[in-house]
Amino acid sequence: MKLDLKRIAVTDGETIPFSYDADLTKEEMNGEYPFRTPVHVEGEVRNHLGVLNLHATVRALYQTQCARCLAPVNVDLNVPCDMILSAEVQDDERDDIYQLEGDSVELDDIVIPALLLEVHMTYLCKPDCKGLCPTCGKNRNEGPCGCDGRQIDSRLAVLQKLLDKDD
Ligand SMILES: [Zn+2]
Ligand SMILES: [Zn+2]
Structure with a gap:
């Protein structure tokens, strides 16, 4: 105006x-x-x-x-x-x-x-x-999706790889 x-x-x-x-x-x-x-x-x-x-x-x-x-x-x-x-x-x-x-x-x-x-x-x-699960896309505000366990496993696997490298 x-x-x-x-x-x-x-x-x-x-x-x-x-x-x-x-x-x-x-x-x-x-x-x-x-x-x-x-x-x-x-x-x-x-x-x-x-x-x-x-x-x-x-x-x-x-x-x-x-x-x-x-x-x-x-x-x-x-x-x-x-x-x-x-x-x-x-x-x-x-x-x-x-x-x-x-x-x-x-x-x-x-x-x-x-x-x-x-x-x-x-x-x-x-x-x-809580956002969307990057694995299955479920809205985490509506409850857990069941991917969490596997995610921790894969993180541990990455950690294990890093430890292996150090040897
Ligand atoms: Zn939101
Ligand atoms: Zn999920």
Whole structure:
């Protein structure tokens, strides 16, 4: 959403509130399209002693799968975003200042990157998810699969081979 800042540019205390939905259904992350519902953005830009402060909250439902057992995982993301909007050219790149071009701002350019920064590479369905058995593929959260004994045997066999080498 594009916001015209002219109205508040000169008066201390003036604000422009905003509230809108962004469409991120085409946003690919880690090979998936996890934002299947509208992303809600809410906040305001306030002129505080001549400085334009953006304060926003981005709410999104991130739909992915458990990295261990592939069960569906829905993550509620609630990301605060605070930024100073400045038309002045900054000497060094500061991540709390957004460089304005002209007297309007495209909010998506600020709030969407802030949201994406909060996304983790992987999510789990629960912290102690036991995952799938690498041998038979059974979901170990639903109970043991019977491969465990054999697995220990094969590990011991590898160990035995290493010991044999040392001789
Ligand atoms: Zn899981
Ligand atoms: Zn198994």
